[in-house]
Amino acid sequence: MxxxxxxxxxxxxxxxxxxxxxxxxxxxxxxxxxxxxxxxxxxxxxxxxxxxxxxxxxxxxxxxxxxxxxxxxxxxxxxxxxxxxxxxxxxxxxxxxxxxxxxxxxxxxxxxxxxxxxxxxxxxxxxxxxxxxxxxxxxxxxxxxxxxxxxxxxxxxxxxxxxxxxxxxxxxxxxxxxxxxxxxxxxxxxxxxxxxxxxxxxxxxxxxxxxxxxxxxxxxxxxxxxxxxxxxxxxxxxxxxxxxxxxxxxxxxxxxxxxxxxxxxxxxxxxxxxGIAAVPNGPDIYRYYVKSWTTTDKTPDEIYQTGLAEVKRIRTEMERVKNQVGFKGDLNAFFNYMRTDKRFTPYKTPEDVLNAFRGIQAKITPNLPKLFGRTPKTPFEIRQTEAFRAASASAEYNPGNPDGSRPGIFYVPILDAKTFNTTSGMESLFLHEAIPGHHYQTSLQQENDQMPKFRRFAWYGAMGEGWALYTESLGKELGLYTDPYQYMGALGDEIHRAIRLVVDVGMHHKGMTREQAIKYMMDNEAINEQGAVAEIERYMAIPAQALSYKTGSLKIQELRRKYEQQLGAKFKISDFHDELLKDGVMPLAVLERKMDAWAAKQQ
Incomplete structure (x- = not known):
C-alpha cells in the first residue's frame, strides 16, 4: 500500500x-x-x-x-x-x-x-x-x-x-x-x-x-x-x-x-x-512497539518462534514447486534462474506490463462474487508510477475518495519494461495492493458513513496489512496461481513477511546484528543485497512495524478455520469476508470479539 x-x-x-x-x-x-x-x-x-x-x-x-x-x-x-x-x-x-x-x-x-x-x-x-x-x-x-x-x-x-x-x-x-x-x-x-x-x-x-x-x-x-x-x-x-x-x-x-x-x-x-534494545529503556520501547503494531499481547519470543516455523513451512512448499517444474539444483539456484532467465522478461513497453495486470484483474473478476457479497463503489484504476518518483517507489495503492471524485489507484513503477520480471509475484502483488486487498478494505471502510470518522479514516496495520496479505492466499480460489512460477512468486512474497518476524525480533530483542539480518534474509528469499539492506534498515528505523503483516494474516486465517469448523455447512466464505471488512480496521482482539459474535448468530 x-x-x-x-x-x-x-x-x-x-x-x-x-x-x-x-x-x-x-x-x-x-x-x-x-x-x-x-x-x-x-x-x-x-x-x-x-x-x-x-x-x-x-x-x-x-x-x-x-x-x-x-x-x-x-x-x-x-x-x-x-x-x-x-x-x-x-x-x-x-x-x-x-x-x-x-x-x-x-x-x-x-x-x-x-x-x-x-x-x-x-x-x-x-x-x-x-x-x-x-x-x-x-x-x-x-x-x-x-x-x-x-x-x-x-x-x-x-x-x-x-x-x-x-x-x-x-x-x-x-x-x-x-x-x-x-x-x-x-x-x-x-x-x-x-x-x-x-x-x-x-x-x-x-x-x-x-x-x-x-x-x-x-x-x-x-x-x-x-x-x-x-x-x-x-x-x-x-x-x-x-x-x-x-x-x-x-x-x-x-x-x-x-x-x-x-x-x-x-x-x-x-x-x-x-537494535533498539541498546538504548536506555530500549527493551520497554520494543515491547510497546510490538504491542501497538501487532495489536496483540504476543511476546517478542512468541513472534520469533512463529517466524521460524513459517519460514520452514514456506521453504518446504517452495521445494515442492521447484521439484514440480523439474528444476535441478537447490532453492537459491532456482531463485537465480527465475531472476535471470529471459523467458521471464517478455515485455517490451510499460503498456505491456499494465496490460498484464489488467489481465489479472479480468481473470479474477468472474470469481469475486463467490468470495464477496459486498464490493466498493469507489472507482479503481491501474497506472504507471510517475517518472519523477519511480526509481525509489514500490508498487502501491493510493486510496480514492469516499465521494468517488478520486479513484483508488494501483501504481506500478516501471523503470524498464524489458527487465520487468513476471516471476516477481505479479498475481499476488495485485491481490495485495489492489483487488481484493487494499482497494476493497480501504474503500468499504471509507464508504461506510454509519461509522464515526475516527473509524472511517483509521489505520491499524495488523488488520489492514494482515487483510492484504491474507488475500494473497485467495489466489487459487480466484483462478490464479495456475502457473507454478506465479505461485512461486506468491510464496516469495509470503516468506518475505515471515522472514520479517525473525529479523525484526532478532535485531531488537535477541542481539542479531544488521549484517546477520541481511544474510538471513538473502539466504531465505530471492532478494539481492541492495534490496535486503534497504529492508533491514527499514526495520531498524521503525521497530516492530514489519511484524504487523504476518501477525494479522495468521489471525484472519485462524478465524476462518475456526468458523469453518464451528459452522460446517452454515459457513459461507462471502459472508465471512463481508463481515470482516464492513466495520473497518480495528485491533485484532476487537476483531475476534466481533467475529465470534457474528459466528454465534450464524448458528
Whole structure:
C-alpha cells in the first residue's frame, strides 16, 4: 500500500503532529468542565468532538483526509508543551468514554467504544516513552513529508491562490520545527537515545539533496511549474516571488542546517549497535512497539518462534514447486534462474506490463462474487508510477475518495519494461495492493458513513496489512496461481513477511546484528543485497512495524478455520469476508470479539 500503509497509522505520531496556540489552549481545557454525563450526551457526540479537536492538533493528517481548514498550519510537535497537550487531550476523552455503560450500547457502538478505548490507552502509554529524542529517521519523518506535500504531487492542494499561500504557512512552521528537532536530537545524544550509524548515513544525503542554489531546481518549485488556469497573472507573479524567497531563505537553510548537524554532531555520536534494545529503556520501547503494531499481547519470543516455523513451512512448499517444474539444483539456484532467465522478461513497453495486470484483474473478476457479497463503489484504476518518483517507489495503492471524485489507484513503477520480471509475484502483488486487498478494505471502510470518522479514516496495520496479505492466499480460489512460477512468486512474497518476524525480533530483542539480518534474509528469499539492506534498515528505523503483516494474516486465517469448523455447512466464505471488512480496521482482539459474535448468530 502507499506508505499510507505505514504513514497513516503514524500520522498522529512522530511525524505529523501539530497544533496552533489557540488549539493548545482548547486542548488544555480540563475534562471535568467540558464533560457531559452519559445521561445528557451521546457517544456519537463524543466521537465528533474528538475528531474536530484531533484535526486541529494534527493538521497534516486533516489535509490527507480532505479537510483543508488547516492547510497553512504546521505547529511544533516536538515540545514538552505539545506532549503535555496530547496527554491532557487523550485523557480527557478517555474519561468521557468511561462514563458510558458499554453493555447498554448497540453492537456498532460497542465496537467504536472498544477501538476508541484501545486507541487512547495506547497513545497515552506511548507518550511515556523517550522516543521524542529521535524526531525522524531515513524512512519517515517531517523533513521527508514536507517534500511529499510541497512538491505539488501529493495531498496538499495547489488549486487556488489561497492554496499556494497556505503552503507558505507550513514552510514557516518547518523552520521552527527543525530547531526543536535538533534540540531533541541533542537531548538524545546526552541520554544515549540515538539512531544506528548506517541510518544516519542515509539521512545526510536526503537533507543535502534539498539544498539548491537555484530555487527553480528545488522540489518545492513544482507547484510553480503547474499553475492552474484559475490563478491570475498578478497572483502568479506574487506567488512565484514568494516561493523563490521561501525556498532560498527558509527551506534551503533549514535543510542545510539539519544536514550539517547530522554530519558534524550527530553521526559521531550515533550508535554501532543494531537494535533498539541498546538504548536506555530500549527493551520497554520494543515491547510497546510490538504491542501497538501487532495489536496483540504476543511476546517478542512468541513472534520469533512463529517466524521460524513459517519460514520452514514456506521453504518446504517452495521445494515442492521447484521439484514440480523439474528444476535441478537447490532453492537459491532456482531463485537465480527465475531472476535471470529471459523467458521471464517478455515485455517490451510499460503498456505491456499494465496490460498484464489488467489481465489479472479480468481473470479474477468472474470469481469475486463467490468470495464477496459486498464490493466498493469507489472507482479503481491501474497506472504507471510517475517518472519523477519511480526509481525509489514500490508498487502501491493510493486510496480514492469516499465521494468517488478520486479513484483508488494501483501504481506500478516501471523503470524498464524489458527487465520487468513476471516471476516477481505479479498475481499476488495485485491481490495485495489492489483487488481484493487494499482497494476493497480501504474503500468499504471509507464508504461506510454509519461509522464515526475516527473509524472511517483509521489505520491499524495488523488488520489492514494482515487483510492484504491474507488475500494473497485467495489466489487459487480466484483462478490464479495456475502457473507454478506465479505461485512461486506468491510464496516469495509470503516468506518475505515471515522472514520479517525473525529479523525484526532478532535485531531488537535477541542481539542479531544488521549484517546477520541481511544474510538471513538473502539466504531465505530471492532478494539481492541492495534490496535486503534497504529492508533491514527499514526495520531498524521503525521497530516492530514489519511484524504487523504476518501477525494479522495468521489471525484472519485462524478465524476462518475456526468458523469453518464451528459452522460446517452454515459457513459461507462471502459472508465471512463481508463481515470482516464492513466495520473497518480495528485491533485484532476487537476483531475476534466481533467475529465470534457474528459466528454465534450464524448458528
Amino acid at each position: 502507499n506508505k499510507r500503509t505505514i504513514a497513516a497509522s503514524v500520522l498522529a505520531g512522530a511525524l505529523l503532529i501539530g497544533c496552533s496556540q489557540q488549539t493548545q489552549k482548547e486542548a488544555q481545557v480540563g475534562g471535568g468542565e467540558q464533560t457531559a454525563s452519559a445521561e445528557t450526551n451521546n457517544l456519537g457526540s463524543v466521537f465528533d468532538r474528538y475528531w474536530e479537536e484531533n484535526s486541529k492538533l494534527f493538521p497534516l493528517e486533516a489535509t490527507a483526509q480532505g479537510d483543508n481548514r488547516y492547510n497553512d498550519q504546521l505547529p511544533n510537535d516536538g515540545t514538552v508543551a505539545f506532549r503535555q497537550n496530547l496527554q491532557q487531550f487523550y485523557q480527557k476523552y478517555l474519561s468521557e468514554l468511561q462514563q458510558f455503560d458499554r453493555e447498554k450500547l448497540s453492537d456498532n457502538d460497542r465496537i467504536s467504544y472498544d477501538i476508541f478505548k484501545y486507541d487512547l490507552e495506547t497513545k497515552l502509554e506511548g507518550l511515556k516513552l523517550n522516543t521524542w529524542m529521535i524526531p525522524y529517521q531515513q524512512f519517515w519523518g517531517l523533513p521527508l513529508t514536507m517534500g511529499q506535500y510541497g512538491s505539488g504531487e501529493g495531498v496538499q492542494p495547489f488549486k487556488t491562490a489561497e492554496d499556494y499561500d497556505n503552503w507558505l504557512g507550513r514552510v514557516r512552521g518547518f523552520s521552527v520545527w527543525a530547531d526543536t528537532a535538533i534540540s531533541n536530537f541533542r537531548r538524545g545524544m546526552r541520554a544515549g537515545v540515538v539512531l544506528p550509524r548506517p541510518l544516519v548515513q542515509k539521512m545526510i544525503p536526503q537533507m543535502e539533496a534539498m539544498v539548491v542554489s537555484d530555487p527553480s531546481k528545488s522540489l518545492f518549485y513544482g507547484p510553480i511549474n503547474k499553475f492552474p488556469a484559475s490563478v491570475s497573472e498578478a497572483d502568479r507573479k506574487r506567488i512565484t516571488e514568494a516561493y523563490r524567497a521561501a525556498i532560498s531563505n527558509e527551506l534551503v537553510p533549514t535543510y542545510r542546517r539539519l544536514g550539517q548537524f547530522l554530519k558534524t554532531e550527530y553521526l559521531p555520536k550515533s550508535r554501532t549497535s543494531t
